[in-house]
Amino acid sequence: MSNEEDPVSADITVTSVEIPELTEEEQRDRLYLERRVERAFFEAGKALMELRDRRLYRSTHRTFEEYCRDRFGHSRQKSNYLIAAADVYENLTTICCQNLGIKDLTTNGSQILPTSEGQVRPMTKLKPQEQWQVWQAAVQQADGKVPTGRVVKDVIERILERTKAPNPYHLGEVCQILAKDNPELRGKGGCWCIVSHVGEFSCTVTMWDGEYSVRIDHLKPLNYLESECQQMQLISDRISRLRENEKLEEAARAVLKHLGELKRPYLTVLEEKVLSLIEQEYGVNEGNKPIANS
Template sequence: MKDIPGLPISRQGINSIASPYSEQYVHTLSVEELELKEVLELQIQEGLRLSMQGFYLIGSALRQLKALKLHRNSHLRFDEYAKERFKISKRYQHYLINAVEVIDVFSNDKQYIALINGQIPEREFHCRQLLKLGNQPDIWKKAWYKSVMLASGETPTAKIVGEVVKQLQNITIEQNPFEVGDICLIAPGDNPALRGLQGCWAIIAAKNEFYCDIKTSLGLIRQISSSYLLHSAYTEEQQAQIQKIWTLVDKIPSNIKKEEIVIALLRVLGKRFLLSDIEADLLTTLLNSKC
């Protein structure tokens, strides 16, 4: 083999690796690229050693190898390189790389990580199920949150995640399935604007393609993604009662609504469609309070 000036012999061997493809398709990598490729290949090998738990290591390395086209010194196509080098099929390469995106979305949201107690997906197939919901990170989070809750804080099974995804697929066929005047339930997820309103009712005050302005017992909250709202099963009579409660709550002086004890009461009322005598009396007292 003819030496390439300025390139160490050990690197020449790697850079001139035999390929099943025509030489016109094989390109030289720089020393830095070769070193990075070697590191990433070792990362993939370590991920393969860890079996299912190593999917993130493998996927992130594959993503970088593909993005930088570090396969080009030996293979024309990336999928052929990964298949020959690591025995990873083209389809599974796709699954692994996409799974990394899901994990990155979750990991970069500290509030969400706290909400799920750090319980991020541990298997590629968890991410594969979530990706059936399309490229919608908010919906991925909602689906995984519900899955973790159903699994009582343990790692959700594939069956649990699959069932949650199917439920949400039915809900998210339309980008925003709600209409003005609809009364729905709040699923706060990782949204700080909805903290403390789990299971409370919300009246749709305005909407666009993706977001809603909602009336809650704590007041009007604007620009909430429809992914944080669920269809309710309230009867027409119950919905009418909720509308009345909202009308009364809205009349409470704004300075009084800032009191902690009042906020606590309003959160309770946010789950009611019929008030008890004591709740009605307390609400009347608040309405009669002076600013």
């Protein structure tokens, strides 16, 4: 087009390019590859689970946590999230195949499945059938697309709101931790804790190594007498004061861990002596100590 031509009236030539439709084989390949992308976090979670359970890190690292940090650059918590998410994904696909009467979802493109760990994280504490129901509701809320973790969490909160029951726990109550299906409580199953805050569906509890937010279905009441609860509170306070000491040695921490996992509301005479010795060694006030049982 020359400079003298009117740009408004100038002709523009557009070359059309015909895009061929996918063949049936290409459609199958596309679906198969899409499913592989979707399963990436699932494969990572299953691999991490095997690495952890078989302790395949033991030749180079002392703990799974150190291994994950050095090898993959993330915390053990991130690994636990991926492992838990893999369980959810497996539950969803298993139930889906059962409902459809098929063995493999890689040949079925009509099903919406999770594509990331964050989308299923809110469902890790639910039972398999509940996970399926929540996921279907979340997909529907997302207009048939893959829902975000926020959408999934909203669905769960609405279901909890409909089935809300009053929180049965009260401040100062001594409970036992039920760690089943909760990776954040791994290693704490059966440990005692003291309720420090009561929410609608959860409690904040104090354990030997800090505070945790725990759903009410992951707590078990120990039905201690009020005097026993007060005694456990004193033990908890003494442990907490010692844990604040930055110079606390590993041997002392091991003792505190043992006392924090007791299944009874008192210290034996020997345990009382050991705890008192640690308090004396680190100059911690020993006031208001519980009476030890023989």
